[in-house]
Amino acid sequence: MKLRKATLGVAHKTLPCGTMLDFSFHGKSITVPVIDRGPYGPGISYDLTIQAARRLGFVDTGRGAVGVLRSSTKLTQLSAAQLPGAIPAAS
Template identity: 40%
Template sequence: MFVKLSLAAALSSIAICPVHAESGLAAFYGGGRTASGEVTGRTALTAAHRTLPFGTRVLVTNLRNGKTVVVRITDRGPYGRGRIIDVSHAAALELDMIDSGTATVSVVRQ
């Protein structure tokens, strides 16, 4: 009985808590036609994520320097091994990751 009650409490907390958070490696891309049908350029604050719905806004934080940016999911990917998100060139500038090409980030759904 206790196990069923605990499971019910855990599942209900997940259902009412829409926050999606993860940490991992990010890279950046230049833009172009996206899986959502949009055409984005180097100045757009957009990103590619494997599973989040198009239009979802996420807060991306560079864990090395604490810099943050809010991006909108417009594409699918990343397809590179070990990465959790690809951000646009403009977002990479905000995160100060242009020189390194990649950064360890946290991604939190807004």
């Protein structure tokens, strides 16, 4: 999958791709799928795409303490091309 600015998702080191996570920050919330591996910086547990960070309202700060829960929603029937904002990578 090729990411673009409109892609909604998050990177996590160990959760399976497709796992849905609920994030909250200052009264805003969003549910996004794990779409990548990472982050690898010190002290960082999740790496939201730019669009997900914008929707939560902390893109200008670069980092934020967010609330996160595994969602009851399961992403089992969607292909990578159906993820929010994703476009398939060229073969």
